Amino acid sequence: MILILLCALVGLAPPTDVRAYDTPSDGGGEVVVEWRLSTDDETIDGYDIYRSENGADFVKVGFIxxxxxxxxxxxxxxxxxxYKVAVVSDTLRSFSQPSAEVASSASWINVAKLNIYVAMILFGGLILYFIYHARKGKKLFIRKIAGLQAIDDAVGRATEMGKPILYTLGLGYIEDIATIASLNILGEVAKKTAQYDTKLIVPNADPIVYTVAREIVKESYTKVGRPDAYDPDSVFFLAREQMAYAAGIDGIMTRERPATNFLVGYFAAESLVLAETGAATGAIQIAGTDALAQLPFFVTACDYTLIGEELYAASAYISKRPLLLGAIKGEDWAKVIIATALILASVIGLLSRFPILNLFQ
Amino acid sequence: MNISTDPWIWISSILSLAILSFLYRENPFFRAAEHIFLGVANGYLVTFYWHRILMPILFRPLFQQGDLLLIIPFTIGILYLTRFIPRISWLVRIPIAIYMGYWTGVLIPATIQAQIIKQVQGTVLTSANFQSWNAGAWGIVWSVIVFIGVLCTLSYFYFSREHKGVIGVTSRVGIVFVMIGFGAAFGYTVMARISLLIGKLQFLLGDWLGLIR
Structure with missing residues (x-):
């Protein structure tokens, strides 16, 4: 009562129009409180926010x-x-009227991300459409990719030299697209090494990728009728720690002297260490990654490099699986849509006042 | 000269020199350091997962506090170990499928937002984007160059046609843009690596040998 009297005496104006509402498009657990600034806003310290829970007394929950x-x-x-909001000036408080009652809840749809939802439906639909047609037997054309033509030569060279092939999947986890693409290519390389009876070495940095790689190599050897040639020790876990992994592979490269090194998957700072060591041993090197910062190193130190999406396309091209071919075809159409959207949005952005960038938030 | 008396600095320095000796050739010192590095890294990994993940997040809540919901991830995790029993080793595919399905669902919307929507937003030609380059009148030029670069680079990664005719020309322009980008990334990363080398030299010459401060 004394405080209210003091406020009245010094004329501290409280905030007005206090409104509380459930935060839209969120996972719940938050209420937004809004108010019209006090007319004394310039001279005050700030605002205390008070909250009453299920009709109980108001308790301070924050300051702004x-x-x-x-x-x-x-x-x-x-x-x-x-909620109530109080103007704070030193020890003085001036309270607003309480807001209406409010309760928070989770939203089913995040309206702010509708554009992502539309893009997902569109691109996903395209990919499913082409996968459907590929499975029906429709021939889907994918242009030749330079690095892939070298795989046969690389395996043949290793066979002639009586040296092994080293296949490195990088540091990626199983959910990384580069790792998945690399596993598809590994399957095809393993088929060739099984046919030519060439030793294959596959060191891994991730326990789950290791498990999958092992299954894939074993399956490839079985598919070409050489399950007896499969060596379970050829696929092994090396280390999760980045530079320990790099040191281990460097050691393998210099001791085993593989004729061909495949550096395909997700790589980080160890990329140049591996590619340089491989080049120094005189091996043919075929690299592929979608890690943009590492691609320059592979381009300079390897014989062939699959750049970014070429890696994904390569896995489809080499395996000829309808699922992958359909996905690449769908992605191609997605690129056409993106390019068209870019041109149309630019024309609208330049010729009108329509806030076109808001569509791409 | 003020040589360190800390045994850990000595161990670290000797192992560093052993690893650096690889620059000359593969040798027993490098081999020893390599094997120690691999052993320590894997030992640390196992300890880390046991003490920081398995015990506090799974075993203690499940077996000591009775949080029975954790039986689900526990069972999924156990399925990984079926790989060692040939008769039921196919069960390992279940946790891998769950893991991949979960992460695919998480990553697809994030990738569309970060790598498509945001890139389109930054490439569209509008007066707002011209100004965002903070390059004055040159902002328009840079915006147009980026716009052309993005379209041409997209055409390079178009796999449904051979690179002939119009696509042949645009894809060649596209790969030039890609290579310019790689050149810039190369220089930037080499600079960062040089700073790492300087850090290592400072450690060897300063912390260990006390030759520099």
Whole structure:
């Protein structure tokens, strides 16, 4: 009562129009409190936010500086809250009227991300459409990719020299697209090494990738009728730690002297260490990654490099699986749509006042 | 000269020199350091997963606090070990499929937003984008160059046609843009690697031998 009297005496104007609403398009657990700034905003310290839970007394839950008119409060979903906002100036407080009751809840749809949803449906639909046609037996054309033509030569060279082939999947996890593409290529390389009876070495940096790689190599040897030639020790776990992995592979390269090195998958700073060591041993090197920062090193130190999406296309081209061919075809059409969207959006952006960039937030 | 008396700095320095000796050729010192590095890294990994993940997140809540919902991830995890029993080793495909399915679902929307929507936003020709380059009148020129570069690079990664005719020309322009980008990335990364080398030399010459401060 004394404080209210003091406020009245010094004329500290409270904030008005306090409004509380559930934060839209979120996972729940937050209420936004908004208010009209006090007319004394320039001279005050800020605003205290008070909350009443299920009709109980108001308790302070936060403070925000002056010239700010909204506050996000962490809440428990399903509980009813009311809010008051108080102007703070030194020890003085001037309270607003309480807001209407509000309860937070999770939203089913994030309206702000509708554009991503539309893109997902569109691109996903295209890919499914082409996979369907590829499975029906429709021939889908994919242009030749330079690095792939070298695989046969590389395996043949290793066979003639009586030396092994080293296949490195990089540091990627099983969910990385580069790792998945690399596993597809590994399957085809393993078929060739099985046919030519060439030793294959596959060191791994991730336990799950190792498990999958092992299954793939074993399956490839079985598919070409050489299950007896499969050596379970040819696929092994080396190390998860980046530079320990690099040191281990460097050691293999210099001791085993592979005739061909495949560096295909996701790589980080160890890329140049591996590619340079491989080049120094005189091996043919075929690299492929979608790690943009590492591609320059592969381009300079390897004989063939699959750049970014070429790696994904290569896995489809080499395996000829309808699933992958359809996906690449769908991606090609997605690129056409993106290019068209770029041109149309630019024309609209340059010739009209329509806020076209808002569509791409 | 003020040589370090800390045994850990000595161990670290000797192992560093053993690894660096690879620059000359593969040798027993490098081989020893390589095997120690691999052993320590894998030992650390196992300890880390046991103490930081398995015990606090799975075993203690499940077996000591009775959080029975954790039986689901526990069972999925156990399926990985079926690989060692040939008769049921096919079960290993279940946790791998769950893991891949989960991450695919998580990554697809994030990738579309970060690598498609945002790139389109930054490439579209509008007055707002001209200004975002902070290059004055040159902002228009750079924006147009980037716009052409993105379209040509897209055509390079178009796999449904041979690179002949119009696509042949645009894809050649596209790969020039790609190579310019690689050149810039190469220089930038080499600079970063030089700073790592300087850090290692500072450690050897400063912390270990005390020759520099």
């Amino acid at each position: 500086g002056k010239n700010r008119s909204s506050y996000g409060d962490r809440t428990e979903d399903g509980v009813t809250y009311q």
